[in-house]
Amino acid sequence: MTSDTLSGWTIVFDLDGTLVDTAPDLHLALNHCLSEAGFETVPFESIRHMIGQGAKAMIEKGLAFQGAALEPAALEPLWQSFLQYYEANICERSAPFKDVTRSLGELEEMGATLAVCTNKTQHLAETLIEALGLTDRFAIICGADSVPEKKPSGDHILYTVDRARGIAEKAVMIGDSQTDERAARNAGLPFVYVTFGYGPSPDSWDDTAFRASSYSEVMSAIRSIAMA
Ligand SMILES: O=C(O)COP(=O)(O)O
Ligand SMILES: [Mg+2]
Numbered sequence: 666m667t668s669d670t671l672s673g674w675t676i677v678f679d680l681d682g683t684l685v686d687t688a689p690d691l692h693l694a695l696n697h698c699l700s701e702a703g704f705e706t707v708p709f710e711s712i713r714h715m716i717g718q719g720a721k722a723m724i725e726k727g728l729a730f731q732g733a734a735l736e737p738a739a740l741e742p743l744w745q746s747f748l749q750y751y752e753a754n755i756c757e758r759s760a761p762f763k764d765v766t767r768s769l770g771e772l773e774e775m776g777a778t779l780a781v782c783t784n785k786t787q788h789l790a791e792t793l794i795e796a797l798g799l800t801d802r803f804a805i806i807c808g809a810d811s812v813p814e815k816k817p818s819g820d821h822i823l824y825t826v827d828r829a830r831g832i833a834e835k836a837v838m839i840g841d842s843q844t845d846e847r848a849a850r851n852a853g854l855p856f857v858y859v860t861f862g863y864g865p866s867p868d869s870w871d872d873t874a875f876r877a878s879s880y881s882e883v884m885s886a887i888r889s890i891a892m893a
Contacts, residue, residue: 671891672776675804675831677822677854680783680790681716682841682862684765685797688712689758694751695727698743705731713863717842719784719809720747752789756796762861764880769802771884781806782825784815784844804829817844819851826852837890839883843867846874857886 681687688709695715696706707715707730715726724743728734735743769779779802783790787808794800807825809815816822826836838849841862846869849856855873858866867874875886 668774669776671772671887673832673835674777674887674891675780675826675829675836676772676777676887677780677782677825677829677836677838679816679838679840679842679845679862680781680785680793682713682864683762683839683845683859684781684799685759685761685793687759687793688716688863690751690754690756691716691723693754693757694747695723697750698724698747699727701746702743704728704733707731714865716863717784717844719815720744720751720786720789723747748786748789752792755789755793759793759797761797761799762859762880766799768880768884769799772887773802777887778804778829778831780804780825780829780831782816782822782838782848783807784809787811817847817851819848819853822848822852822854835891837887839877839887855890857883857890859883 678684692709692712700706707727711730715723721744724747772779781803785808787810790806790808794806805825805828812821812824814820822838823833826833836854838845838854839857841859843865846856846867857875857877860878877883877886
């Protein structure tokens with residue numbers, strides 16, 4: 666591939682489970698807020714299925730895991746406690762997945778613009794990416810609270826592409842969950858599903874969806890999309 670193969674292309678990445686393995690730190694923060702409020706903690710193996718729709722949804726799933734539920738107002742203090750703990754301990758054990766840093770560099774060399782579209786809050790997403798030294802890689806980081814409707818709304822992705830000064834016709838979404846796949850479909854973007862994240866895997870596949878079990882497969886998928 667020539668060095669400008671991806672010129673004009675915007676590659677949009679989900680954050681948790683796609684760029685960064687955040688499960689260990691999210692697990693500690695979730696258990697902190699649950700136990701502080703007098704609930705049981707949840708085992709690490711269960712956390713993967715609770716990530717992907719934002720922190721509030723994760724806390725609700727942590728409660729449901731033990732047969733509990735709270736009204737929105739009663740959930741608020743747990744959410745605040747989660748946010749406070751997580752912000753202070755956001756990058757204790759979190760790390761980019763294998764080959765992420767190298768692949769981002771290669772995409773940049775090929776002329777692509779890189780962006781993050783995440784259901785994390787804007788502040789937490791920026792804090793994590795900064796802690797990992799990756800801020801300069803991205804034209805834009807677009808958190809759930811910086812758009813009117815978060816993923817699975819396609820608008821979250823389209824807004825991200827627009828703010829990265831890209832165009833939807835030359836954009837790809839990379840993500841680890843059904844939420845990402847639905848958002849990509851709603852936005853009309855090709856989608857690359859990474860199998861090493863937290864899932865759940867998409868419930869529908871068409872010819873615009875690719876499956877990648879490593880960053881080298883992510884790179885191949887992006888190449889075939891751009892060359893189609
Ligand atoms: O924090 C979450 O639950 C989701 O974040 P993601 O959209 O980056 O996967
Ligand atoms: Mg994710």
